[in-house]
Amino acid sequence: KAGVTQTPRYLIKTRGQQVTLSCSPISGHRSVSWYQQTPGQGLQFLFEYFSETQRNKGNFPGRFSGRQFSNSRSEMNVSTLELGDSALYLCASKRETGSGSEAFFGQGTRLTVV
């Protein structure tokens, strides 16, 4: 069974540009969450999608947005990139047969903003 797949693995962008990251969850998983991980702030929750609807949202500016498609694949977009957006972005999927489901993580996308 394939795991959570994130593309691309590495990305370098310039300040002011925008970027789109992709996440393909494990087959059958309907919940997809996104996290930003930096050395200074740790693992911070961005948002969660379930059945194409945003179910939870973290405390990030509106430059960060996401969406989920009918096949549960999800994309995350960051507009007007800032140097501080450099981070490892992690995607996690859950089966959600009930509450308490564990999250399965992808390997992440390392974004560097220069």
Place this chain on the structure above:
Amino acid sequence: AQSVTQLGSHVSVSEGALVLLRCNYSSSVPPYLFWYVQYPNQGLQLLLKYTSAATLVKGINGFEAEFKKSETSFHLTKPSAHMSDAAEYFCAVIETGGFKTIFGAGTRLFVKA
């Protein structure tokens, strides 16, 4: 609202020594609790999960954790550290009936030869 506190951002042990990583949670209802491990430039991998079936939970790679309601703790232990255990460890909580996973700040484990 639930929260997770991991005591000690860095823990260093010698190879063969006991590993103890501390996690305390705050939750208004019985929670689901997890430990994850992260190796450099990788995603998080589930080590073990508490779902109220048993207070002592055994996970992969010889790790285990004990749920103590009276102490609101879920500490992770391993009897004998191996060099390959060097990684960052995250404790996480989901409130029963909830869906959002809240992660602790993480504890980086160093293993000395």
